[in-house]
Amino acid sequence: MSYLSKITDIYDHISQGEAMDAFEKYYAKDVVMVLEDGSNVEGKAANRERENDFFESVDEFHGMDVKAITSNEEKAATSVECVMDVTFTDGNRMSLEQVAVQHWEGDKIAKERFYATQQG
Template sequence: MSYLDKISDIYDHIAQGTALDAFEEYYAENVVMILEDGTEVEGKDTNRERENEFFDSVEAFHGIDITAITSNEEEGTTAVESAMEVTFKGGDRVTLEQVAVQEWDGDKIIRERFYATQNS
């Protein structure tokens, strides 16, 4: 399976509401995620908690639109531009626009960096 196939599968999981299944399958134990503000979150367990907190804060998921997706198969790098509409619990419906860049080691993501904006 190519890196493009793998990242496409992850975003298919997000669209179907099974993002955490993809997280378990595709992320390395020592993954480092770099958030929009530059904060580095190290380790799968810590990032799983962060992901769970995000999904627990969502009242309704209205869909995701992938506007661009690419891979560099030789370098093991993928990138996805997306827009996701959610309503947060007790909050407004917003569009989260994001670019995520993933670095792979074999079948696992070892580093992911996010660039994002939020539009209400």
């Protein structure tokens, strides 16, 4: 399976409300995620907790538009530009614009970095 197929599968899962299924399947045990502020979250357990916290803060998921998705098969790297429309449990509805870059080791994402803006 190509890296493009894998990252497409992840975002298909996210759009169907099954993000954590994709997380369990595709992320390495020692994954490092670099958040928008440049801080690192290290390890699958810590990132699982962070992801679950985010999804628990979402009251309603209105949809996601993948603007661009690409891969460099030789470098084992993928990237995705998307916009998510969510309403949080505090009632605040936001459009979350994000670019995520993934670096793969074999079938698992070893590092992912996020670049994002939020519009209320």
